[in-house]
Amino acid sequence: MDDKTPVIAFSKVTFSYPNGKVLFQDLSLELAGGSFYLVHGPSGSGKSTFLRLINRLEEPSLGQLMFEGRPLTSYNPPLLRREVLYIQQTPTSVDATVRENLLLAFSFKNNRDLTPPDDDILKSRLDNFLLNDIRLDTHASTLSVGQLQRLCFIRGLLLNPKVLLLDEPASALDEESARIVEETAERMCVESGLTVLMVSHRTFRPARVRHKVLQIVKGQIELLT
Numbered sequence: 174m175d176d177k178t179p180v181i182a183f184s185k186v187t188f189s190y191p192n193g194k195v196l197f198q199d200l201s202l203e204l205a206g207g208s209f210y211l212v213h214g215p216s217g218s219g220k221s222t223f224l225r226l227i228n229r230l231e232e233p234s235l236g237q238l239m240f241e242g243r244p245l246t247s248y249n250p251p252l253l254r255r256e257v258l259y260i261q262q263t264p265t266s267v268d269a270t271v272r273e274n275l276l277l278a279f280s281f282k283n284n285r286d287l288t289p290p291d292d293d294i295l296k297s298r299l300d301n302f303l304l305n306d307i308r309l310d311t312h313a314s315t316l317s318v319g320q321l322q323r324l325c326f327i328r329g330l331l332l333n334p335k336v337l338l339l340d341e342p343a344s345a346l347d348e349e350s351a352r353i354v355e356e357t358a359e360r361m362c363v364e365s366g367l368t369v370l371m372v373s374h375r376t377f378r379p380a381r382v383r384h385k386v387l388q389i390v391k392g393q394i395e396l397l398t
């Protein structure tokens with residue numbers, strides 16, 4: 174892949190749910206690697222669906238998507254989802270400790286090539302997100318929604334994705350925690366070349382990187398810079 178290859182490309186993508194409602198019609202769009210995109214649009218316009226198309230949680234009815242110049246369909250979905258990571262609005266956990274939840278993806282067969290981080294690293298990540306009073310042996314079911322939302326964010330970042338799809342990552346967070354999540358995504362974009370797409374109803378605007386806005390309007394997406 175050369176520098177000019179878009180990290181994600183939509184080519185004539187049409188998408189509708191089984192009830193027939195067409196959300197995207199003949200959509201073509203290129204997203205540049207290492208950029209920070211805010212995804213805007215009215216409620217129900219398709220922001221979550223747009224993100225879910227990018228890591229194959231939804232499949233287009235027509236057209237195709239590419240990741241780093243290759244059709245999404247040519248990737249093994251679990252490996253694709255490791256590099257193109259979707260963090261959904263409602264945090265999810267398994268019935269286990271905080272440590273086991275953080276390391277969940279490392280137990281998957283497809284991720285056996287990855288080295289799981291040790292407890293010191295996990296603790297420091299929790300500290301960075303104002304979760305310093307949570308022990309790794311704590312059962313995840315005792316966490317609040319806001320704490321779980323941060324846990325899911327940390328868990329995703331441990332996989333070092335290339336593209337981060339954030340669907341309202343701060344919806345359950347207080348102002349300080351929300352800023353930490355948003356600024357961490359921004360810092361990783363600036364320092365590690367992570368491509369970020371963020372749906373957010375907050376007024377967050379990245380300060381260190383020139384962001385772009387993807388505005389969903391009537392089945393199309395306008396790129397505003």
Ligand SMILES: Nc1ncnc2c1ncn2[C@@H]1O[C@H](COP(=O)(O)OP(=O)(O)OP(=O)(O)O)[C@@H](O)[C@H]1O
Pocket residue numbers: 190191192196214215216217218219220221222223
């Ligand atoms: N699984 C589904 N089956 C049928 N329709 C769906 C499904 N998921 C979403 N929709 C519909 O598709 C449309 C877009 O939903 P989506 O969640 O992508 O919008 P959104 O812009 O993220 O909304 P919000 O800002 O309210 O979260 C909505 O009208 C929704 O009701």
